[in-house]
Amino acid sequence: MLEELIRSWDGEEVVVRFDEPTGTWMFVCIHSTARGPAGGGMRMKVYAEPGEALGDAMRLASAMTLKMAAVDMPFGGGKAVLAVPELFDGEARRGLLLRYADLVASLRGTFNTGPDVNTSAADMDVIGERCGYVFCRSEENGGSGNPGPHTARGVFHGIRASVRHVFGTDSLEGRSVLVQGLGNVGAPLAAELAAAGARVLASDVVPDRAAGTDFVPAEEVIGTECEVYAPCALGGTLNAETIPRLRCRIVAGSANNQLAEPEDAERLRAAGILYAPDFVINAGGVLNSLGAEHLGWTREQIEERLAAIGDTLAEIYARADAADMTTEAAAEQLAVARLA
Ligand code: PHE
Numbered sequence: 001m002l003e004e005l006i007r008s009w010d011g012e013e014v015v016v017r018f019d020e021p022t023g024t025w026m027f028v029c030i031h032s033t034a035r036g037p038a039g040g041g042m043r044m045k046v047y048a049e050p051g052e053a054l055g056d057a058m059r060l061a062s063a064m065t066l067k068m069a070a071v072d073m074p075f076g077g078g079k080a081v082l083a084v085p086e087l088f089d090g091e092a093r094r095g096l097l098l099r100y101a102d103l104v105a106s107l108r109g110t111f112n113t114g115p116d117v118n119t120s121a122a123d124m125d126v127i128g129e130r131c132g133y134v135f136c137r138s139e140e141n142g143g144s145g146n147p148g149p150h151t152a153r154g155v156f157h158g159i160r161a162s163v164r165h166v167f168g169t170d171s172l173e174g175r176s177v178l179v180q181g182l183g184n185v186g187a188p189l190a191a192e193l194a195a196a197g198a199r200v201l202a203s204d205v206v207p208d209r210a211a212g213t214d215f216v217p218a219e220e221v222i223g224t225e226c227e228v229y230a231p232c233a234l235g236g237t238l239n240a241e242t243i244p245r246l247r248c249r250i251v252a253g254s255a256n257n258q259l260a261e262p263e264d265a266e267r268l269r270a271a272g273i274l275y276a277p278d279f280v281i282n283a284g285g286v287l288n289s290l291g292a293e294h295l296g297w298t299r300e301q302i303e304e305r306l307a308a309i310g311d312t313l314a315e316i317y318a319r320a321d322a323a324d325m326t327t328e329a330a331a332e333q334l335a336v337a338r339l340a
Pocket of ligand 1: 039282
């Protein structure tokens with residue numbers, strides 16, 4: 001399975017290491033350095049088998065290439081997955097992070113790591129002890145901190161642009177938005193939407209996180225009626241089985257790889273649902289961290305670029321309408337043109 005996956009991938013490099021002390025498989029996938037050194041988060045997760053983790057890392061790395069190009073950042077795309085037997089803490093976690101840091105350092109800047117699912121600014125601080133190619137260390141350590149709220153800000157702008165495209169006005173007053181997953185991005189997004197007057201429905205596998213909101217049980221998310229469905233948990237929630245059951249007009253959220261397979265873009269279009277391509281709407285994190293840490297952008301410049309995510313989506317929607325194609329295809333066209 002590993003051999004087949006690596007053979008069929010269109011990326012540049014796959015680095016594999018087995019971490020003996022913890023029984024962890026480390027995969028660093030560098031998809032493209034055409035626009036600059038690769039940047040991408042490191043995901044820590046339990047997988048059924050290493051091949052599943054590698055497949056995830058490859059798809060996530062490809063998405064990073066599209067993301068960087070879509071928002072015109074001078075970086076390429078990559079991703080790291082640490083397939084752990086369990087989520088470690090304490091000394092075991094620290095040791096694993098330091099050995100991962102050595103691996104990233106050995107790549108000499110071809111790949112720059114940041115956080116992703118199950119990793120944080122505190123983890124980036126540990127990695128930073130041994131490796132300079134790391135984004136999103138805590139502010140005390142000279143980094144830009146947790147990218148989540150900035151990703152959320154970009155998604156917020158993206159939701160407004162999507163609402164404007166469908167309803168003719170971008171006011172969120174009274175609009176129902178279902179936020180699936182109240183983690184680093186979903187939680188600040190839900191707060192921002194509520195402050196803008198939206199009717200926020202929220203769901204999380206940990207129900208406590210949704211305390212005080214209009215709670216939707218995790219297994220009822222797909223069939224719940226709302227105007228905007230914002231997937232902010234893990235990917236793959238849009239597929240042949242779920243799309244016919246959606247009761248929303250717009251899908252616009254932060255999760256990476258929301259479409260289970262390419263055909264799902266057409267399924268959404270056929271269902272009359274506007275889809276905000278994930279790699280565009282969720283680019284706020286990289287805009288903030290790479291902008292602040294690498295490009296010397298000010299807060300104002302970053303806020304401008306986060307707002308521009310809405311403009312980019314509006315342009316993608318217009319192109320998709322004009323050419324009678326899916327929004328995913330229009331977004332990929334935009335990104336791929338910048339990779340040439
Ligand atoms: N998890 C982030 C994403 O998917 C990755 C990232 C954020 C990488 C910030 C670097 C810096 O966009």
